[in-house]
Amino acid sequence: MSTPIRVLVCDDQALIRTGLSTIIDAQPDLAVAGECGDGRTAVELARRLRPDVVVMDVRMPILDGIEATRLLAGAGVEHPVKVLVVTTFNLDEYVYEALRAGASGFLLKDAPPDRLLHGIRTVAMGTALLDPQVTRQLVGRYAARIRPVENGARDTPLTPRELEVLRLIADGLSNSEIAATLVISHETVKTFVSRILTKLGLRDRVQAVVYAYRHGLVT
Template identity: 55%
Template sequence: MTIRVLIADDQALIRAGLVALFIAAPGFEIAGEAADGRQVIDLAAHTAPDVILMDIRMPVLDGIAATRELLAAPHDDPPQVIVLTTFDLDEYVYSALAAGASGFLLKDAPPQRIITAVQAIVAGDMLLSPSITRRLIETYAHQHRTRAIAGPRLADLTPRETEVLRLIGNGLTNAQIAQRLVLSESTVKTHVKRVMGKLGLSSRAQVVVAAYESGLITPSPPTGHRHT
């Protein structure tokens, strides 16, 4: 299977470096390059990429707005969005995950890490490590509350689905959830899919955000720690 990648960054040097990286890696094809969010949306409509590496801070339309617009549009097979950022704790990253991005990568990540991350996303795995996910969400969940998933939509979940949502929010993988609940991994995958469908979510990272924002998990007090 060839993975089609769309590169979106307003810095030509970074775009060129990422394009060269994927051209050199077997199993990848460049679907296109974009210098702003509007170009991303236009190119994605014509090239149908599997994965979009999305810079957050771009002109015309930023990466968050572009991600939200892309994933809100009807798709039989929507692209996976991986956010590119300079900081591993960045409120913009939180907003992108809430908008449906599948994960994030630091711009200074080693080349092989970027390749592996894209492959993991296409395979349906969680890109974010549980520790980074939890730290990121806890940092900003105090300031954000998603009313869209509160009340009736959360009440639509069965007790088992609610428990699965809570465990995902705590950073457990499907295999770990299966062991915890004494279920098969395929059954857990079915529960995860139903949770995402009922809550209108498009990625596992978004499920983590939802678990915190719904109040199902209480975040620890923010420490104010930030990596640069």
């Protein structure tokens, strides 16, 4: 049996912290490595316990989740930790700042448990994850700030079908929603997404969204 994914749960509300830990510990492939209620302790525990994923709240005392994420996963950190930000605040600035700080994913606390578990597993595998609803709002707020590349749409190496998938990613659709829209299988969508990221030399879906806007593929 493979080693469980070790998760550090950080939330200043004890009830929510306990609930998250209970959901996580109930999974055979996941294990709670520790819990805490403020950002400073989160940083200390993460550095000491070396969890695979930190589930991080945004608004916490002493040190907020954004700054804690920056200290654990930001540019220049020698041993970065994967951080999944989970918050009740569906505000674009939190999403934007969390991603800039180095977070690997962002979910809302009202997401169903299976989405949280999927998020932890996804981030642990090294893949970025954004709640589709959050992606739409993020794009809506920041797309206008992205400087377009001249002749970008003509220079893309993607096939027409790959372009179609990329545009749907930029619209904030999940893989399941893309599959339903194009009437193709979920596995086929995953293949397209992987191919798109590889061809364009992109790290994750967030970079794919930025690419789509910079190259004039969506407006």
